Amino acid sequence: MSAQVRKPTARVCEECGRGEVWDETLEAWQLAREDGEKQVGNPHCIHEWDINGTFNPVDGPDS
Numbered sequence: 001m002s003a004q005v006r007k008p009t010a011r012v013c014e015e016c017g018r019g020e021v022w023d024e025t026l027e028a029w030q031l032a033r034e035d036g037e038k039q040v041g042n043p044h045c046i047h048e049w050d051i052n053g054t055f056n057p058v059d060g061p062d063s
Contacts, residue, residue: 016041
C-alpha cells in the first residue's frame with residue numbers, strides 16, 4: 001500500500017486567533033464557529049497560519 005497525502009481541515013491564526021475550517025462543498029476556507037460565534041479574529045491581521053506545526057500530510061505505512 002502506498003502513502004496517501006492528506007489536506008488540513010482546520011487552521012487557526014497564531015497572531016489573532018481567527019479560526020477557519022475547510023468546506024468540501026464550496027472548496028474554500030470558511031470561518032469556524034465556537035458556541036455559535038464566528039471566530040473572526042482581527043480583520044486587519046495578515047494571518048500567520050501554523051504551517052510548521054505538527055500536522056503531517058503523509059498518511060500511510062511509510063509515514
